[in-house]
Amino acid sequence: MQRKLTNILITGGAGFIGCNFIRFLFSEESAFSGRIINVDCLTYAGNLESLADIEAEYGGKRYFFEKVDICDRVQIERILKQYDIDTVVHFAAESHVDRSILGPETFMRTNVMGTFTLLDCARNYWKQADGTMRDDVLFHHISTDEVYGSLGDTGYFTETTPYDPRSPYSASKASSDHIVMSYFHTFGLPVTLSNCSNNYGPYQFPEKLLPLMIANIRDGKNLPVYGEGKNIRDWIYVEDHNRAVRLILNRGRTGEKYNIGGENEWQNISLLHKVIELTSAELGKDPAAVEKTIVHVKDRPGHDMRYAIDCTKLKTELGWTRKVTFEEGLGHTVRWYLSHKEWMDHILSGEYTKWIEKNYSKR
Numbered sequence: 001m002q003r004k005l006t007n008i009l010i011t012g013g014a015g016f017i018g019c020n021f022i023r024f025l026f027s028e029e030s031a032f033s034g035r036i037i038n039v040d041c042l043t044y045a046g047n048l049e050s051l052a053d054i055e056a057e058y059g060g061k062r063y064f065f066e067k068v069d070i071c072d073r074v075q076i077e078r079i080l081k082q083y084d085i086d087t088v089v090h091f092a093a094e095s096h097v098d099r100s101i102l103g104p105e106t107f108m109r110t111n112v113m114g115t116f117t118l119l120d121c122a123r124n125y126w127k128q129a130d131g132t133m134r135d136d137v138l139f140h141h142i143s144t145d146e147v148y149g150s151l152g153d154t155g156y157f158t159e160t161t162p163y164d165p166r167s168p169y170s171a172s173k174a175s176s177d178h179i180v181m182s183y184f185h186t187f188g189l190p191v192t193l194s195n196c197s198n199n200y201g202p203y204q205f206p207e208k209l210l211p212l213m214i215a216n217i218r219d220g221k222n223l224p225v226y227g228e229g230k231n232i233r234d235w236i237y238v239e240d241h242n243r244a245v246r247l248i249l250n251r252g253r254t255g256e257k258y259n260i261g262g263e264n265e266w267q268n269i270s271l272l273h274k275v276i277e278l279t280s281a282e283l284g285k286d287p288a289a290v291e292k293t294i295v296h297v298k299d300r301p302g303h304d305m306r307y308a309i310d311c312t313k314l315k316t317e318l319g320w321t322r323k324v325t326f327e328e329g330l331g332h333t334v335r336w337y338l339s340h341k342e343w344m345d346h347i348l349s350g351e352y353t354k355w356i357e358k359n360y361s362k363r
Helices: 016-025 048-058 073-082 097-102 104-126 168-187 209-219 238-251 268-283 287-291 312-318 326-339 341-348 351-360
Strands: 007-011 035-039 063-066 087-090 138-144 191-196 198-200 223-226 232-237 257-260 265-267 294-297
Touching (some): 016 238, 048 063, 087 238, 104 138, 232 238, 238 257, 238 312, 257 312
Parallel strands (some): 007 035, 035 063, 138 191, 198 232, 223 294
Antiparallel strands (some): 232 265
């Protein structure tokens, strides 16, 4: 089965993975010829500057931006009808674990109630006169490997691994996953779901590990590491993730979930040493001197020890493979952030937030 995607509603399209997905859809490789409607409420992590070239080339023709909160049922209903949406790709989420510890309510509202609102609006819009659901539509939900909890020294997360979330963030995502699947089983809403490991690449908000460390090395600041830095994460280049999502949209089995991983495990401290090596080389700094700026800080509560994804289902059913090696992807990522200092500084200085307030305060 090859789905026809015509009018795609992408939530959180101004965020890191979402903006990269939009850029990928407009690439020659994607071969997508329809329209994209980007719905984002532009929280601190949403950045329209990441799509300025897309807006300039496709805006008002094949690309449309709507500053809308996904919890706003009236506006979501309007958008579904106005653009005749046949596909929803739901990236929008509060995603920073530390922020979820400090303020969990926002995560419950956006990740749980926002997902519910989208599902319910899609169900009502795609329901036919006889009460059955259209079969030419799809709701795809983007989730995380963190819903599975923490692994020991061995083993991998599979699609059948029991959920065991350890933070308010992962609990809110686990809840949204269950709601998505309930709408498939109860209402027959055509859904697919993917759980992905840590993404890295361009356009990521600078509070996340890699852009933060690259910026701090550039600016001569300390490099904070939780605990001993022995927590292990599985890293995937964002474009490889989005290739997988595109495959799932095209040919993924309705009602199924697919794990997307980089098959690329790194201890946080080992990854930092690698980032120091690459960034120092680009800047002409002494890596030994940069190493001395590493500062070990108190570990955060509920810090999962290890994540690792088994991608067998994605590979065997849909033929997905990674195209970007970690060496290539990390090198490109370091160079991208170093060459986009203005982009990073605009966010960190607060100037971008002021621009959003000026231009979108009444929308």
